[in-house]
Amino acid sequence: EDKVVQSPLSLVVHEGDTVTLNCSYEVTNFRSLLWYKQEKKAPTFLFMLTSSGIEKKSGRLSSILDKKELFSILNITATQTGDSAVYLCALPKAAGNKLTFGGGTRVLVKP
């Protein structure tokens, strides 16, 4: 059975801090790894990672994948209160197929 484990479960930081979120996985056929941000509504897409060692970047967010050690990291630098959310990691079983989600990491950024 496919497994996706995120850590930490939650963390509280102050504005300006950097946070690092971890997603470890065990899947039978790796296709890609997806990161989402969920605030009060449905998840919004952040990144899709398919290749090891290639960093994806969007503003203060960046993510990298290690297919040898089976994990991905999501970094947020210079955090702002608007970064407070649950960050979800998910792996699709195949293109257009259902996702296996991690439990999420709840991030709270205090002013």
Place this chain on the structure above:
Amino acid sequence: GAVVSQHPSRVICKSGTSVKIECRSLDFQATTMFWYRQFPKQSLMLMATSNEGSKATYEQGVEKDKFLINHASLTLSTLTVTSAHPEDSSFYICSAPRSGAYEQYFGPGTRLTVT
């Protein structure tokens, strides 16, 4: 990114009535859509896979006669919660992948409250 819409965003209904939730892919065709429910402070739980032109596939423990899914076209899937009870109150979210793509895009969700 792709756009997926849901309607309604919020609904309150009485126990015993049925509620229909629509999920539309606005700028792409989706032969498959997924329906999730989410309880407060919990992760998304996949309920079923909606397949255009064929029956939906339900996850273990999800009653197919209670949660009716119809994938009417390549851009529309509906979830009908039949004979709703207070325990069905939840946040229902749909997602759709572009054909042949790995990333999926979520609708904004529907908050259902059954009184």
